[in-house]
Amino acid sequence: MVHFPILVTSVTQTHSQNTRLRTLGMSAEIAVRLRTMIEEGELPPGARIDERAICEAFDVSKTPLREALKVLVSEGLVLHRQYIGYRVAPLDLDELRCTFETLHGLEALAGELAAQRLGDAAMTRLERRHQAMIDAHAAGRRTDYFRINQEIHQIIIDGAGNPVLAGIYAALMSKVHRARGAANADTIRWQESHEEHEAIMAALREPGRPRLAQVLRQHSENTAKEVLNVVARTLAEAGRDAALKQTA
Known part of the structure; x- marks a missing residue:
């Protein structure tokens, strides 16, 4: 008891x-x-x-x-x-701009290293994921397309065989990932991104892959341009809305 x-x-x-x-x-x-x-x-x-x-x-x-x-x-x-x-949380436009500038260089470096180090197994995975991305694009499945897009970039980064680069890339991508998601709804950019990924795959298939670094950097710069434009418009609209509420 x-x-x-x-x-x-x-x-x-x-x-x-x-x-x-x-x-x-x-x-x-x-x-x-x-x-x-x-x-x-x-x-x-x-x-x-x-x-x-x-x-x-x-x-x-x-x-x-x-x-x-x-x-x-x-x-x-x-x-x-x-x-x-x-x-x-809102996005910081200046921080995004600086982060993208750094990512451009990392994409190019990853392309240089992957051109030499990316093996057959990784290339097979890339071909499969690229086809899955094509299917998602054709079916209009934006969210699936966006996720597969990120997987493809990660395979290339991993294929560079440099864990320090991969770690820095992952940290920076976490800062811009949601900004890229916000811009993903743009239909024109979606088609452009799809065409640029075709160019990336073409560069990967070339003997020696001499164009891979430049193609990856150009894709990164084009993505950054659209994302920054979308974020700038969103921030401007939010500022106008706030001003109207204060004067109402």
Whole structure:
């Protein structure tokens, strides 16, 4: 009888811990889904996050959702203000511009190294993923196209055989990924990007791959130009909207 209260306390604590673990597991999954939506432009920069709508869409309560949002706030993807709520963090145009300038050089360097080091197995993977990207483009599946596009670039980076370069590239790409997602909806750029990837594959198939570095750099510069234009327009529109609200 003496030990009964201790047993009850232990069971209660275990139940509480299990509940907490389920909540944390659910919040981690929600964070992954929201992060993808932000990075791929489904939740654009500056957009208000409607907690009720997301809870309904994900069929979850507010508790795991807010745990997930705290994670995204810590990552800088989401902003939170008391009494106002959560918003997708805006993009910094100057930082993006500088990041892209660095990425252009990394793409070219990766092309130089991959021209010498990318093996047959990696080339086979590239051919398969390129065909999958063509299929996604033909079917109008933008999100699938965007993801496969990123996979192709990663295979080339990995094929360069330089883990230091790969690490720096991954860190910088995380900064521009959601900006690229926001620009991915542009139909004209989508077609241009598709044609540029055909050129990349052609350069990869050439003996010695002498044009690969330049083709990759040009593709990076073209992508950056469109992304920066889209972000600049978005920021300008947000500024106009804010000014109109102040004068209303």
